[in-house]
Amino acid sequence: TGELAGLTALVTGGASGIGLATASLLAERGADVAVLDLDPSGAHPPLRGFTADVSDDESVRAAVAAAAEALGGIDILVNNAGIGAIGTVEDNDDEQWLRVLDVNLLGLVRTTRAALPHLRRSTCAAVVNTCSIAATAGLPQRALYSASKGAVLSLTLAMAADHVREGIRVNCVNPGTVDTPWVGRLLGAAADPAGERAALNARQPTGRLVSAEEVAAAIVYLASPAAASITGTALAVDGGMAGL
Numbered sequence: 567t568g569e570l571a572g573l574t575a576l577v578t579g580g581a582s583g584i585g586l587a588t589a590s591l592l593a594e595r596g597a598d599v600a601v602l603d604l605d606p607s608g609a610h611p612p613l614r615g616f617t618a619d620v621s622d623d624e625s626v627r628a629a630v631a632a633a634a635e636a637l638g639g640i641d642i643l644v645n646n647a648g649i650g651a652i653g654t655v656e657d658n659d660d661e662q663w664l665r666v667l668d669v670n671l672l673g674l675v676r677t678t679r680a681a682l683p684h685l686r687r688s689t690c691a692a693v694v695n696t697c698s699i700a701a702t703a704g705l706p707q708r709a710l711y712s713a714s715k716g717a718v719l720s721l722t723l724a725m726a727a728d729h730v731r732e733g734i735r736v737n738c739v740n741p742g743t744v745d746t747p748w749v750g751r752l753l754g755a756a757a758d759p760a761g762e763r764a765a766l767n768a769r770q771p772t773g774r775l776v777s778a779e780e781v782a783a784a785i786v787y788l789a790s791p792a793a794a795s796i797t798g799t800a801l802a803v804d805g806g807m808a809g810l
């Protein structure tokens with residue numbers, strides 16, 4: 567019994583970081599939640615884990631079908647799986663470009679395509695995409711990543727227009743720098759991880775990184791019936807970073 571009781575949700579990349587926090591919060595609010603991930607072992611009950619690689623259409627189709635069957639439908643889809651890339655246009659070769667676009671952009675397309683027949687059967691269908699402030703902020707050393715997320719932002723708007731008349735809302739969140747295992751890996755690779763973390767905190771207008779739970783709260787809001795009139799928007803959860 568929570569505000570999402572009786573609803574079902576599928577979260578990609580839901581075994582870690584923002585996805586795991588989102589899947590957990592959806593479950594806490596009463597939804598029945600499935601997680602689709604390369605390695606779903608990070609998602610504990612009541613979350614239901616399904617293995618899939620969003621860059622592999624066959625595995626996405628199979629996992630979405632299995633999740634929809636286990637849940638008895640899909641009301642909420644959170645397209646969150648994504649990977650990073652660092653560098654200017656000179657630093658990443660074609661193979662790296664195609665790999666990141668395959669996961670961050672086409673991964674979202676594949677999962678949405680597989681989930682749409684189920685979303686159409688819902689009376690309160692919602693899709694939330696995890697985009698990034700990189701889509702709009704013009705960050706240095708993030709050419710490929712920014713392009714992939716810029717495409718996610720445009721696609722969110724296009725999908726919102728395509729599906730609003732069939733009762734499916736589509737929005738995205740634009741997180742700033744979020745304290746997840748992803749950022750942990752970046753810091754771990756630095757010469758002075760503690761110093762680098764302090765510098766990263768100092769660069770945030772709020773003086774600290776955004777938490778995965780704060781991004782999850784925004785995603786769950788956009789996914790919930792409380793946001794029934796909200797579609798085609800990007801909600802920044804960035805501690806003021808994009809505005810500065």
Ligand code: NAD
Nearest residue numbers: 579582583584603604619620647648698741743744746748
């Ligand atoms: P994370 O690495 O902690 O979690 C990502 C999850 O996605 C992992 O469980 C991983 O196994 C899964 N995944 C990766 N590739 C996959 C694939 N091909 N198929 C299926 N699952 C796959 O990362 P996070 O920080 O929680 O990031 C989640 C999303 O948030 C990403 O889309 C990322 O671009 C976005 N984001 C993160 C930040 C940040 O600062 N951490 C900021 C803005 C946006």
